[in-house]
Amino acid sequence: MEQPPPGITAQPTAIPVGETTATLTLQVSPSAAAGETTITVRAASGNDFRTVSLKLTVVPAGDLVVRWAAPAPADSATYTNGALPLEATIEGGAAETVEFHRDTQLLARVSAPPYTYTWDTRGMPEGAFQLVARATRGGTTFTSIARTVIVDRTPPQVSSRAPASSDAQVSARASLEATFSEPMRPASISPDNVEVLAHGNTRIETSVSLSADGTTLMITPTTPLPAPSTVLVKLGTGSQPILDLAGNVLQSTTEWQFTVPVWLPVGGALSARTGSTPAENAVLKLDADDLPVVAWSEFDGSAKNIHVARWNGATWVHLGEALSGLAGTATHAENPTLHLDASGRVLIAWQEATGVGSGENLYARRWNNTFWEDLPAFPITGTEDRYIAEPSITTTNTGNIYVYATHQFGIPRIVAFELSAGAANWTTIDVHRPLDYDTTGSATISAHGTNVFVSYDAYHAQHETRVIGVLLNHSGAMGSSIITAPQSVAAVTPSIATSAVGVPSVAWKEVHKNTGDGSIHFSSWTGSEWAEPVLLSHDSTNNTEPSLAIGDNGIPTVAWSGVANSQRSIYVSRQRAATWEPIGPPLRSMTGSGAQAHRPTFDMDRQSRPWLAWHEAGSTSTDIHIYRYNQ
Incomplete structure (x- = not known):
């Protein structure tokens, strides 16, 4: 015991090995004061301990002891909405009468055991009352401990819900909560009378628990909620109501x-500035904690700069200030490319010029968790009659940084640069593409181990059209041209990704020569050749800007911008065995026919769930929107 009252002692006792209980015997001396008192019992194991307070009534020897049998002594308060049975027991002798009192009013007098009475509270106002039982012997009255009874006839209500009713953006992994207007009876709540239904009739298995104060019900689905679905939560049934x-x-x-x-x-729409400044050309990557990092370009009224922000789980945190490789106003930075190296450091490169047009150069930075560090200047620069643009960046497991870009000097060609770990300058890489692949277009790169894969589009003299080519480590052509029907289409704007085992796949756009319409296609490397291309854009036209990612599960996913019903939206499709399936309906953040969604970019988390970003143009502004797959 902790600080026991005078006259009350107890010798400490140990709980036997393998047991969970032990008996603590109290010794009450004649000097102990009569009446109610409180004792505190402490149980300890090592440095851990728990305490509990107990009520104790000390009566002089020879006095009667009046105890409550009903309501149960263990209850601190008793709740009732109707008839309440009362029962008292007498110890230490026989009583002549036992009376039950409510506050100062006599309820009943009983002259012989059993000392019972049923109190009908239906005529009483709601509220708390004090009950005592009094035994009389030889003109002396002996009184029990007072018991609190709360008369309550008001039905309980749900005062709040999570998710909120009609919430249209609920996570598939959400836990559900209902907060009640008063404590509930724990025994009346079970998985049998708490129903969570998807689509109105499909029961979802859950576990349920009630908070210690009885006012909050926590409902945890045993599996993720199905998406998409409308979920209905029902509390209590006709045969098993919650009380x-x-x-x-x-x-x-x-x-x-x-x-x-x-x-x-x-989060909400992502922009570096308030107002209607246009934010566009987003690129997204996930860090080691599966939190997205997004880079984009945005015009602030005097210059177009690059911005980078990281999601911290609750809000977007901007990394440093706006990025620009040139001083002054009227600069034009765009087409950022983003990568996180093995240490989690953010690498970014972009193209920039004074004004729009020729003379664009590349610039690169690295985030050191405090500020942006300049990476060395690139060895090829733009001039009045040439430019270098459309960069794509990656790293290998050795820490080397690689950047591919388009160098426009008369005829465009792809160029590549390597910054070895610890090096002070970029090295220009000789890119050996097939000789009949001319006027190369945009390139994208992906690394696995020490291998660097690059996909690009180029004019192929044999086919007299543009095709997709893939190089391994800057020189080895992987297979032949990738295209579906060279006589009728041109293949452009490829996106490349590698699987967890280093197998590359490519998605690209094909422009139909007769109609000008664009379609999206996919092919993967079989080990010796490119598989037969697969058409992905079955339900949209004017398709463009494909983006490809492959999760750790090896399943490729492609996103692109397409038009259906005069609305430009983002489409996402993934491979399932030998077929492809859409992931949900077309995506747009804003409603209305004026909203146009462009240039999707995405990455896969460790559970192979896609996180997606794009820029969307409305009637007054263009913003970046980020979504994640709800599984």
């Missing part, structure tokens, strides 16, 4: 529903 402590039934209007979409927004 408060007095036995009042939870109101039947407590059910609620919400929506679990295929895609969830990550």
Whole structure:
């Protein structure tokens, strides 16, 4: 015991090995004061301990002891909405009468055991009352401990819900909560009378728990909620109602529903400035904690700069200030490319010029968790009649940084640069493409181990059209041209990605020569050749800007911008065995026919779930929107 009252002692006792209980015997001396007192019992194991306070009534020897049998002595308060049985027991002798009192009013007098009475509270106002039992012997009265009884006939209600009713953006991994207007009876709540239904009739298995104060019900689905779905939550059934402590039934209007979409927004629209400044050309990568880092270009009214922000789980945190390789106003930075190296450092490169047009150069920075460090200047620079643009950046497991870009000097060609770990300058790489691949276009790169894969489009003299080519380590052509029908289409704007085992795949756009319409296609490397291309854009036209990513599960996913019903949206499709399936409906953040979604970019988290970004033009501004797959 901790600081026991005078006259009350107890010798410490140990809980036997393998047991969970032991008996602590109290010794009460004649000097102990009569009446109610409180003792504190402490249990300890090593440095851990727990305490509990107990009520104790000390009576002089020879006095009667009046105890409550009903309501149960263990309850600190008793709740009722109707008839309440009362029962008292007498120890230490026989009583002549036992009286039950409510506050100062006599309820009943009983002259012989059993000393029982049923108190009908239906005529009483709601509220708390004090009950005592009094035994009389030889003109002396002996009184029990007072018991609190709360009369409550008000049905309980759900005061708040999470997710909120009609919430249209609920995570598939959300836990559900209902907060009640008063404590509820724990025994009345079980998985049998708490229903979570998808699509109105498909039951979702859950576990349920009630908070210690009885006011919050936590409902945890055993598997992720299906997406997309409308989920209905029902509390209590006709045969198994949920009750408060007095036995009042939870109101039947407590059910609620919400929506679990295929895609969830990550924060709001992303922009470096308030107002209608255009933010565009986003690129997204995930860090080691599966948190997205996004770079984009944005015009602030005097210059177009590069911005980078990281999601911290609750909000977007901008990394440093706006990035520009040139001083002054009227500069034009765009087409950022982003990569996170093995140490998690953010690498970024972009093209920039004074004004728009020729003379564009490349610039690169590295984030050191405090500020942006300049990477060395590139060895090829733009001039009045040439430019270098459309960079793509990656690193190998040796820490070397690689950048591919388009160098326009008469005829465009792809160029490549390497910055070895610890090196002070970039090295220009000789890119050996096939001789009949001329006027090369944009290139994208992906690394696995020490291998660097690059995909690009080029004019192929044999086919008299543009085709997709892939190089391994800057010189080895992988297979032949990638194109579906060279006589009728031109293949452009490829996107390349490698699987966890180092197998590359490519997605690209094909422009139909007769109609000018664009379609999106995909092919993967079989080990000796490129597989037969697969058409992905079945449900949209004017398709453009494909982006490819492959999760650790080896499943490729492609996103692109396409048009259906006069609305330009983002389409996402993934491979399932020998077929492809869309991931949810087409994506746009804004409603209305004026909104146009462009240039998707995405990455896969460690559970192979895509995180997606794009820029969307509305009637007054262009913003970056980020969504994640809701699974």
